[in-house]
Amino acid sequence: MNAPLIGARIQRKEDYRFLTGAGQYTDDVALPNQAHAAFVRSPHAHANIRKVSVDKARKAPGVIAVYTGAELAAAKVGGLPCGWLITDVKGQPMKEPPYPVLAQGKVRHVGERVAVVIAETAAQARDAAELVEVDYQTLPAVVDPKKASASKPIHDIAPDNTCYVWALGDKNAVDAAFAKAAHVTKLDFVNNRLVPNAIEPRSANATYSRAEDGYTLYVASQNPHVERLLMTAFVLGLPESKVRVVAPDVGGGFGSKIYLYPEDVVVTWAAKLLNRPVKWTADRSESFVSDAHGRDHVTSAELALDQDGKFLAMRVRTTANLGAYLSTFASCIPTILYATLLAGQYTTPVIYCEVTAVFTNTTPVDAYRGAGRPEATYVVERLVETAAREMKMDPVEIRRRNFIRSFPYQTPVALNYDTGNYEATLDAAMKMADVKNFKSRKEESMRRGKYRGLGYACYIEACGIAPSNVAGSLGARAGLFEAGEVRVHPTGTVTVFTGSHSHGQGHETSFAQVVADRLGLSMEQVEIVHGDTSKILFGMGTYGSRSIAVGGTAIVKALDKIVAKGKKIAAHLLEASEADIEYDRGEFKVAGTDKKKMFGEVAFAAYVPHNYPLDKLEPGLNENAFYDPTNFTFPAGSYVCEVEVDRDTGETQIVAFTAVDDFGKVINPMIVEGQVHGGLAQGIGQALTEGCAYDASGQLLTGSLADYCIPRAADVPLFKVDTRETPCTHNPLGVKGCGEAGAIGAPAAVMNAITDALGVKDVAMPATAQTVWRSMHKAA
Amino acid sequence: MTVKVSMKVNGKPVSADVEARTLLVTFIRENLRLTGTHVGCDTAQCGACTVHMNGRAIKSCSIVAMQAEGADILTIEGVAKPDGTLHPMQAAFKENHGLQCGFCTPGMVMNALDFAKSHPSPSEQEVRESLEGNLCRCTGYHNIVKSIMAGARAMAASKG
Numbered sequence: 001m002n003a004p005l006i007g008a009r010i011q012r013k014e015d016y017r018f019l020t021g022a023g024q025y026t027d028d029v030a031l032p033n034q035a036h037a038a039f040v041r042s043p044h045a046h047a048n049i050r051k052v053s054v055d056k057a058r059k060a061p062g063v064i065a066v067y068t069g070a071e072l073a074a075a076k077v078g079g080l081p082c083g084w085l086i087t088d089v090k091g092q093p094m095k096e097p098p099y100p101v102l103a104q105g106k107v108r109h110v111g112e113r114v115a116v117v118i119a120e121t122a123a124q125a126r127d128a129a130e131l132v133e134v135d136y137q138t139l140p141a142v143v144d145p146k147k148a149s150a151s152k153p154i155h156d157i158a159p160d161n162t163c164y165v166w167a168l169g170d171k172n173a174v175d176a177a178f179a180k181a182a183h184v185t186k187l188d189f190v191n192n193r194l195v196p197n198a199i200e201p202r203s204a205n206a207t208y209s210r211a212e213d214g215y216t217l218y219v220a221s222q223n224p225h226v227e228r229l230l231m232t233a234f235v236l237g238l239p240e241s242k243v244r245v246v247a248p249d250v251g252g253g254f255g256s257k258i259y260l261y262p263e264d265v266v267v268t269w270a271a272k273l274l275n276r277p278v279k280w281t282a283d284r285s286e287s288f289v290s291d292a293h294g295r296d297h298v299t300s301a302e303l304a305l306d307q308d309g310k311f312l313a314m315r316v317r318t319t320a321n322l323g324a325y326l327s328t329f330a331s332c333i334p335t336i337l338y339a340t341l342l343a344g345q346y347t348t349p350v351i352y353c354e355v356t357a358v359f360t361n362t363t364p365v366d367a368y369r370g371a372g373r374p375e376a377t378y379v380v381e382r383l384v385e386t387a388a389r390e391m392k393m394d395p396v397e398i399r400r401r402n403f404i405r406s407f408p409y410q411t412p413v414a415l416n417y418d419t420g421n422y423e424a425t426l427d428a429a430m431k432m433a434d435v436k437n438f439k440s441r442k443e444e445s446m447r448r449g450k451y452r453g454l455g456y457a458c459y460i461e462a463c464g465i466a467p468s469n470v471a472g473s474l475g476a477r478a479g480l481f482e483a484g485e486v487r488v489h490p491t492g493t494v495t496v497f498t499g500s501h502s503h504g505q506g507h508e509t510s511f512a513q514v515v516a517d518r519l520g521l522s523m524e525q526v527e528i529v530h531g532d533t534s535k536i537l538f539g540m541g542t543y544g545s546r547s548i549a550v551g552g553t554a555i556v557k558a559l560d561k562i563v564a565k566g567k568k569i570a571a572h573l574l575e576a577s578e579a580d581i582e583y584d585r586g587e588f589k590v591a592g593t594d595k596k597k598m599f600g601e602v603a604f605a606a607y608v609p610h611n612y613p614l615d616k617l618e619p620g621l622n623e624n625a626f627y628d629p630t631n632f633t634f635p636a637g638s639y640v641c642e643v644e645v646d647r648d649t650g651e652t653q654i655v656a657f658t659a660v661d662d663f664g665k666v667i668n669p670m671i672v673e674g675q676v677h678g679g680l681a682q683g684i685g686q687a688l689t690e691g692c693a694y695d696a697s698g699q700l701l702t703g704s705l706a707d708y709c710i711p712r713a714a715d716v717p718l719f720k721v722d723t724r725e726t727p728c729t730h731n732p733l734g735v736k737g738c739g740e741a742g743a744i745g746a747p748a749a750v751m752n753a754i755t756d757a758l759g760v761k762d763v764a765m766p767a768t769a770q771t772v773w774r775s776m777h778k779a780a
Numbered sequence: 781m782t783v784k785v786s787m788k789v790n791g792k793p794v795s796a797d798v799e800a801r802t803l804l805v806t807f808i809r810e811n812l813r814l815t816g817t818h819v820g821c822d823t824a825q826c827g828a829c830t831v832h833m834n835g836r837a838i839k840s841c842s843i844v845a846m847q848a849e850g851a852d853i854l855t856i857e858g859v860a861k862p863d864g865t866l867h868p869m870q871a872a873f874k875e876n877h878g879l880q881c882g883f884c885t886p887g888m889v890m891n892a893l894d895f896a897k898s899h900p901s902p903s904e905q906e907v908r909e910s911l912e913g914n915l916c917r918c919t920g921y922h923n924i925v926k927s928i929m930a931g932a933r934a935m936a937a938s939k940g
Binding site for chain 2: 011012014015016017018019020021022023024025027028030123197198199200201249250251252254281283284285503504505506670671673674675677678679680681682704705706710711712713714716718719742
């Protein structure tokens with residue numbers, strides 16, 4: 001009766017409200033009698049606080065209250081917790097310095113919160129914040145992560161500014177393989193620090209009701225339940241049952257809205273104290289210094305090969321900059337989500353990776369789209385392409401010689417790939433990119449004074465985070481399952497509640513497609529609800545491309561329960577045996593007969609149980625499910641980037657970008673393509689335009705959108721994208737996840753293309769015109 | 781200092797007493813509670829606050845409300861037909877998946893509406909150049925470019 005909805009290009013249910021200005025983002029929420037908060041932030045990267053004088057601010061027009069670290073300490077407001085414990089090479093726990101909500105005697109990065117001013121209007125709060133006088137004794141700043149361990153300590157608990165030294169892999173076996181190698185390729189590079197810059201700045205609006213002795217926090221978050229859990233259990237010591245967290249429409253996240261931030265805590269705490277709502281919305285300037293940044297690795301990487309180009313071993317040493325404090329998931333990004341991906345798509349038999357994670361006087365660093373996996377892909381794919389050039393081999397051929405072809409495949413870095421077909425995406429990408437005619441295009445470019453280059457990246461990522469027991473054994477302090485609930489209404493329409501969160505991904509559409517397809521209903525009969533802890537049973541939220549693989553599967557499990565109960569009801573109504581009932585696209589049928597009941601009839605019977613087996617079955621049709629995955633999923637793909645570099649200016653133009661991804665089963669190709677486009681633009685941004693820069697004193701030089709260049713429309717091309725499907729073997733939808741792929745694969749593809757165009761071994765990211773021009777002239 | 785500002789917004793006369801420094805975008809969002817116009821930055825880079833003033837696209841974060849005294853302002857809330865039917869440019873964004881999180885979208889649409897008036901059948905390159913002042917972090921611009929090309933043609937066609 002209905003065409004399949006899984007796999008269909010269905011326009012989005014959420015678009016109408018966004019296109020008409022009816023979206024409700026956190027800053028759009030206006031609560032009666034709300035007050036406004038402004039934060040006093042440190043202008044110094046590293047300083048002792050001698051004194052904070054707030055008297056003038058307290059007397060300023062409209063000011064309701066001013067709080068400093070002293071008031072929060074007196075109220076026993078705890079520090080922010082880190083959600084992942086890394087154990088170092090000596091078996092010791094990582095160094096976990098306190099992360100105060102408001103500074104306690106010392107500031108450790110520019111933008112750290114020292115005080116909060118709460119006033120009748122946002123303008124009054126800002127004006128009064130200017131009147132807070134802070135007497136700082138400045139200290140030398142630690143900015144360069146490579147010099148951190150030899151610098152004076154930022155935290156007492158970490159005398160060498162080192163959070164941990166961590167390693168994965170068999171070092172002895174790797175060293176032995178290198179000793180026998182016919183060729184070794186070595187690269188030293190920086191994976192540049194990025195500022196996420198979701199276009200909606202962070203915002204929080206908290207209210208407290210004395211009547212209910214309960215709080216409601218509206219917050220721009222990717223995971224409202226996690227935010228609530230962290231805030232209540234670890235920081236404010238409140239019962240979760242008394243706190244409702246709502247993440248309404250959220251204007252992009254990219255990782256930066258996963259974390260519990262001090263501002264969220266302060267407005268919640270103050271809302272009770274003042275007995276009125278307290279609202280805060282970041283300026284973009286505040287976002288730059290207070291949203292967790294991404295990447296920032298300094299890496300030395302080596303690949304050992306035999307004379308035929310077979311990979312024998314890989315050895316990687318990385319210094320990861322964690323910034324001034326441990327953000328919520330900071331510790332697992334340059335370890336668990338990085339080193340485990342270093343096998344890439346290849347059969348490299350032994351791999352060793354050592355990571356030194358350091359504190360510096362910079363904004364905390366945490367997950368940003370891809371989170372560890374872009375850094376791993378960059379290591380692998382820059383090494384592979386460079387090795388091919390050094391050995392005078394075709395970069396495609398060297399990859400083919402080393403592809404994993406038999407699954408499941410156990411890598412030497414802990415992961416077990418369930419399925420994949422790397423040749424298929426590479427072949428398709430090469431065809432779409434018309435690689436065979438590249439040479440003539442290169443010659444044509446040269447006639448116009450442009451160097452043309454072509455680069456590949458064959459990435460793999462681990463998504464569907466995560467099997468809780470595996471994550472737990474690696475140090476996770478949380479479960480990583482997902483929850484879903486399917487509520488069938490008496491008239492047969494369905495509301496589905498999911499613990500994942502959509503901040504652009506289009507869950508309201510793609511999740512509805514899954515539900516409508518599975519139940520044989522129309523899209524109009526299914527509503528998806530997310531982002532409110534008072535409505536949704538639980539959830540771990542959206543990050544790591546986990547929504548459809550983990551959240552979608554939880555919904556499927558709940559749907560299976562609905563159908564199972566529906567069969568019991570139908571069997572009663574049809575006077576048949578339950579074993580004989582089949583469910584097929586909206587109809588419960590007695591097998592081999594024309595006797596049937598529609599889905600809506602069964603739903604109605606469940607809620608109006610006049611003719612119903614009440615002795616054996618509860619009325620109602622409402623089921624929930626928790627799903628904990630048995631493995632990660634492994635999206636993979638092949639990207640081909642073609643660039644032209646201006647011979648005179650060094651300016652790089654991406655003239656073509658082809659991406660063929662294997663995301664397993666695709667629910668909505670239109671949405672999936674959109675996710676790839678966006679990821680590619682962020683990956684291209686990392687490669688060409690985005691570089692977060694600090695000066696030696698720890699001042700952020702790229703602190704606005706006028707200084708930090710996120711790609712504009714003219715910086716990116718129309719993308720050629722396609723997919724190949726090898727279904728995931730361990731979830732019922734066969735899905736793998738698609739949200740991060742573009743950002744993971746693109747940087748290596750772009751930099752492989754630029755180095756190909758210039759004929760140089762390496763160019764630093766971001767490859768701005770100036771950087772490329774200098775590289776050309778150094779080469780000459 | 782408080783001043784009285786009066787203007788027409790989405791066809792309706794409005795006025796309010798505001799602080800002289802009140803930005804037009806603040807007036808629109810806070811006084812009028814028209815929250816479809818967004819604020820994404822503080823350096824006039826992102827374009828999320830784009831509205832029309834007297835028929836031209838402007839960044840409402842870059843002028844104070846007083847400067848719009850007597851002006852005719854159109855915000856995203858005034859673009860669809862009164863019965864709720866989407867304007868052809870809005871429909872083109874939906875059909876071409878030209879939005880994801882939706883935060884930059886109102887600014888994109890308002891800018892595109894102005895651009896399309898003078899570019900009934902724009903090239904890809906012309907559209908990309910027209911987006912110099914509008915940032916999107918979700919879409920990679922691919923489908924926004926397609927949306928605006930399609931929307932401009934649809935607008936030209938609907939004029940007959």
